Amino acid sequence: MQMSTLLLLGLFLLLLWSLNRWHRSRESLAPAVFAGLVLGAVYAGFLQLARQWAAAPAQEVLAWVDLLGDGYVNLLHLLVMPLVLVSILGAVVRISSTRSLGKISLSVLAVLLGTTAIAALVGVLMAQLFGLTASGLVEGAREVARAEVLDQRLGRVEGLSIPAMLLSFIPKNIFYDLTGARDTSVIAVVVFAILLGLAALAVRRDNPEQGALIEQFVGVAQSWIMKLVRLVMAFTPYGVMALVAGLVARSSWADILNLFSFVLASFVAIALMFVVHGLLLMANGVSPRRYFAKVWPVLVFAFSSRSSAATIPLNVETQIGGLGNAPAIANFSASFGATIGQNGCAGIYPAMLAVMVAVPMGINVLDPLWLTTLVAVVVISSFGIAGVGGGATFAALVVLPAMGLPVTIAALLISVEPLIDMARTALNVNGAMTAGTLTQRWLGDTSAAAPELARP
Incomplete structure (x- = not known):
């Protein structure tokens, strides 16, 4: 091991x-998470x-940094x-009534x-305001390789019907789904847990003891x-530091500047959805101010990990302990929000790509019929996107062909995907927590749940 590698590892x-x-000097997790974010960027x-000086030492150090960051994410996946x-x-x-279960599910969905429909409209608006177009995008070696991968994956979504998507939510082998082997394993486990719980209610009616x-x-x-969740959560600041360090160290600022308009439009669209x-x-x-003060450590982790599923444990813990949402509402919104109706990945992103491709083809993207069709396709695909997996890329693979548009553009944006995906994931997770909080206000005992969140 080179001396420069040892020095970097020592730092x-x-x-x-x-x-x-x-971290040890503060009871709250939030300051330590923020400190981890800053230290990760500095490192x-x-x-x-x-x-820039020598490629080998930096790559060797990143392997050890990834050990901490990816190891922490693996532990969170273990908890899901x-x-x-x-x-x-x-x-x-x-639960006292199965009607309450149905109301919670419908409200969260x-x-x-x-909000995904609104996100699609915001994506269209931003693409228009920034004049984004697929014309002139450079296709390099990485983009060509990415296009080949997308062509292979496109076969997984071509002809995928809504009934097929919904069928994928029904568990066939619960032990298989508990391993997370399928893209829809989280929803399948939710369905199994609901059925098992309903069976328990039936047992309670027949035999109270x-x-x-x-x-x-x-x-x-x-x-x-x-x-166990709280034990793993204690390592969040260190996991965030390692994840941010790895992501920023691998970023290519030249690629970001080359696609600066798309990056800026994406971040503005994501910021607008946070406002929504x-x-x-x-x-x-x-109170939005008090709400975001409670949830921002969750958003920081979602931003650095780029995984809605891995954020479920912290999401649930914050909804119950910080926002005062009922456990049933918190768990339903976190689980559904990790795979259904993702505002960033399944809302903004495919809508922006659709506009960028449609404009050079001479399509009037502001035509009410075309716009309504796009929003409808985005909403439907966001409900079933877990059936094909892959987040934003697969959302684009569903939406673009459904609108009669080519999917090549998804490969041309590979250079800036990690950076934008960080913000999209944070928006996805915030959408889930917003759904849980609104459902709590509509269906729960708002007088008892997190009164400090109420507007003064």
Whole structure:
């Protein structure tokens, strides 16, 4: 191992030690997460300099940085399935009426899909205002390789019907889905947990004593899993630091500048959707300032990890402990929001790409019929995009062919995808938490749930 590598690793350990001292001196997780974000960006600057001087040491150091960052994300993925299973099961077992279960599901889905429709319109507006077009985009070696991959994956979504998408939500082998092997495994586990919970309610009606034992067992399982969640959550600042360091160190600023208009338009569109979320909360008596003060550590992790699924544990924990949402609402909104109605990946992104391709083809993208069709396709595909997996890219692979447009543009934007995807993921997760908070206001006991969020 070269001396420069040892020095860079020593600096990384020193920053981790400093972050640990900062974390231990504060009870709240939020300041430590922010500190991890800043330190990760600073360390990435040193790695960028090292990469310019000698490529080998920087790459070797990044392997160790990824060990911490990817290891933390792996632990969060480990938590997702057990947390979803026991949390949804516990919510159903304790519910007083199956009607409440239906109301929660419909309310969460309505917010997720409604905001996705708004996100599609925002994407169209931004593409028009910034004059974005597919004409003139450079196709290099990476773009050609990406196009070949997309051609292969396009076969997975061509001819995919809505019934086929919905069928993928129904579990066939729950043990297989508990491994997360399918793109729709999270929803499949939710469906299984609901069915298992409904069976427990039936047992409670026939035999109250056995029903009480089931409820007690589920309660113990929930407490056990939540202790595990909090144990892993304690490593969040260090995981964020490593993830940010790796992402920033690998960024190509030349590519970002080359596609600056698209990057800027994407971030403006994402920022506008955060404003939309805030307005929806304010219209329902929730203070946006206090809401975002509670959820921003979750958004920082979503931003750095680029994984809505990995953010589910922190999402649920924050909704229950910070926002005061009922466990049933928190778990439904976090689980559904990780795979359905993603405002950033399934709303803004495919709508912007559709406009960029349609304009050079002479299509009037502001034509009411074409615009309505695009929004409808985006909303439908956002509901079933988990059936094909791959986030924003697969959303584009569904939407563009449905609108009669080529999919090549998705390959031409590969250079800036990681940067934009970070913000899109944060928006997706915020959409899920917004859906949970609004559902709590509409269906829950708002007088008892997080009164500090109410507008003064």
